[in-house]
Amino acid sequence: MARQPRNVSCKPSATAFFTLHHRRFHRIFRLLLIMLVFTLLTFILTALVTGGPGRLLAIFQSAATRPVPNLRLEVGEKHGKIRPLSESLTAELMAQLVQTAAPSTQAAASQAQEDPILKILKKTKYEPVQLTALTAPDQAVYFDMMPDQVRLFFHFNGTTTVADTLEALQKYNPDEDGTCYILLEARWIARNAWQTNRKGLYCFAIHYDRPAVFELSASELDPGELLVIYAQYLTAEDKVTVQSNLPFTPDFAAYGRREMIALVPLSYDLRAGQYNASLTVGEKTETFQITIKDKDFPTQNLIVKDEVAEATRNEASAKEFKDRIRPILDDRDAILSWAGETQMPVPGAKLTTHFGVRRYVNDSPDSYRHTGIDLAIGRGTEIMAVNSGRVIFSEQLTQTGNTILIEHGLGLKSWYYHLDTRQVKVGDVVQKGDVIGTVGSTGFSTGPHLHLNLSVNGTYVNPTTALANPLFREPLE
Numbered sequence: 224m225a226r227q228p229r230n231v232s233c234k235p236s237a238t239a240f241f242t243l244h245h246r247r248f249h250r251i252f253r254l255l256l257i258m259l260v261f262t263l264l265t266f267i268l269t270a271l272v273t274g275g276p277g278r279l280l281a282i283f284q285s286a287a288t289r290p291v292p293n294l295r296l297e298v299g300e301k302h303g304k305i306r307p308l309s310e311s312l313t314a315e316l317m318a319q320l321v322q323t324a325a326p327s328t329q330a331a332a333s334q335a336q337e338d339p340i341l342k343i344l345k346k347t348k349y350e351p352v353q354l355t356a357l358t359a360p361d362q363a364v365y366f367d368m369m370p371d372q373v374r375l376f377f378h379f380n381g382t383t384t385v386a387d388t389l390e391a392l393q394k395y396n397p398d399e400d401g402t403c404y405i406l407l408e409a410r411w412i413a414r415n416a417w418q419t420n421r422k423g424l425y426c427f428a429i430h431y432d433r434p435a436v437f438e439l440s441a442s443e444l445d446p447g448e449l450l451v452i453y454a455q456y457l458t459a460e461d462k463v464t465v466q467s468n469l470p471f472t473p474d475f476a477a478y479g480r481r482e483m484i485a486l487v488p489l490s491y492d493l494r495a496g497q498y499n500a501s502l503t504v505g506e507k508t509e510t511f512q513i514t515i516k517d518k519d520f521p522t523q524n525l526i527v528k529d530e531v532a533e534a535t536r537n538e539a540s541a542k543e544f545k546d547r548i549r550p551i552l553d554d555r556d557a558i559l560s561w562a563g564e565t566q567m568p569v570p571g572a573k574l575t576t577h578f579g580v581r582r583y584v585n586d587s588p589d590s591y592r593h594t595g596i597d598l599a600i601g602r603g604t605e606i607m608a609v610n611s612g613r614v615i616f617s618e619q620l621t622q623t624g625n626t627i628l629i630e631h632g633l634g635l636k637s638w639y640y641h642l643d644t645r646q647v648k649v650g651d652v653v654q655k656g657d658v659i660g661t662v663g664s665t666g667f668s669t670g671p672h673l674h675l676n677l678s679v680n681g682t683y684v685n686p687t688t689a690l691a692n693p694l695f696r697e698p699l700e
């Protein structure tokens with residue numbers, strides 16, 4: 224039996240049908256593949272031309288991860304939203320921070336130069352969000368999604384301190400006012416396999432401008448004593464206004480690293496009673512009660528040989544003293560060089576006349592106040608400077624004999640009368656304990672002794688108090 228020829232056209236087999244259609248599919252698939260490769264190549268080339276391989280990587284990464292969150296910041300009434308820094312700025316800042324955070328003498332040495340952190344920020348024209356803190360720690364920082372790890376760099380006055388909790392920022396309270404640059408490095412660890420770890424560096428600045436805090440050396444004083452006002456968080460730009468029934472206009476000057484100081488001499492002529500002083504800086508006023516105690520200044524009747532009294536204590540000698548001394552009373556140094564305990568100028572001497580004594584000479588009906596203390600000791604005994612300072616007067620005067628004045632800063636002066644010899648000249652800088660001359664009996668004097676005055680801006684204060692206790696407490700560290 225003859226086999227029937229296969230009729231391909233009208234009865235095609237399943238295999239043939241498949242082969243025919245497979246060819247068509249293949250063609251479409253190949254076209255699609257070419258298109259995909261072409262698109263991919265264009266994409267890669269574009270990425271390479273526009274931003275380099277890093278950008279390409281970032282595009283792929285951003286497809287797989289969410290962006291690094293912004294940092295939210297709340298200081299007082301103000302709110303801030305801080306975006307993370309660019310990768311290049313981050314790298315540069317971190318390198319610098321690691322260097323400044325290392326405990327070394329570098330910070331102190333580089334203080335005169337421009338701050339390296341600020342230099343980097345300035346170079347990149349990056350201006351950190353700046354907030355002002357009026358009170359101590361009221362800052363709050365938070366992220367919508369809390370980071371797993373944080374590192375905080377507090378960059379203040381050329382030095383960097385490091386912390387590893389966000390709470391450290393809330394507690395951060397620098398001991399001076401000024402601008403603190405804060406860099407916060409946050410890390411989020413990937414939770415799932417398709418995510419990557421994320422990190423961001425955030426930079427912002429907090430300008431600390433806290434109200435001044437005043438501290439008085441005493442609230443009860445004898446007349447003729449020195450009142451000292453210490454102030455924290457007071458800057459040179461701050462203006463202090465005073466309202467008081469005591470005669471004073473405190474002039475604040477730097478004291479140590481983080482304080483200011485003002486000297487308020489209270490005259491021995493002040494009446495006993497209750498006084499007050501209100502100190503205002505900006506919108507804040509602090510009021511202090513000051514009690515001036517009732518002090519009985521003794522009376523002394525001094526007998527001096529008539530010829531000595533007539534020669535040294537007359538109208539001409541009084542005028543000479545006034546004319547020579549008054550012009551130098553305004554000569555004051557802006558920084559206090561007086562520190563620590565007061566040096567007894569003539570150790571072993573006998574205190575013969577106290578401070579503020581009402582003195583009558585040779586039964587005269589008129590009295591005058593003894594402006595300092597008399598320390599009696601043998602002629603030729605060396606006299607030491609009571610503290611460090613600058614010699615502003617060294618001359619022979621009719622009334623006070625050989626006279627030396629030392630300015631110790633802020634108008635605080637020590638005066639030495641009746642010297643036999645003067646061993647310093649105007650302009651000499653003396654240290655506490657340096658010999659400035661020898662004891663004598665020149666001028667209006669009854670015998671060898673040193674008359675010592677202390678004054679602040681022309682008002683005499685009690686040298687005995689200064690010899691018993693340091694005039695100033697140590698500056699805060």
Ligand SMILES: [Zn+2]
Nearest residue numbers: 576596597674
């Ligand atoms: Zn005297």
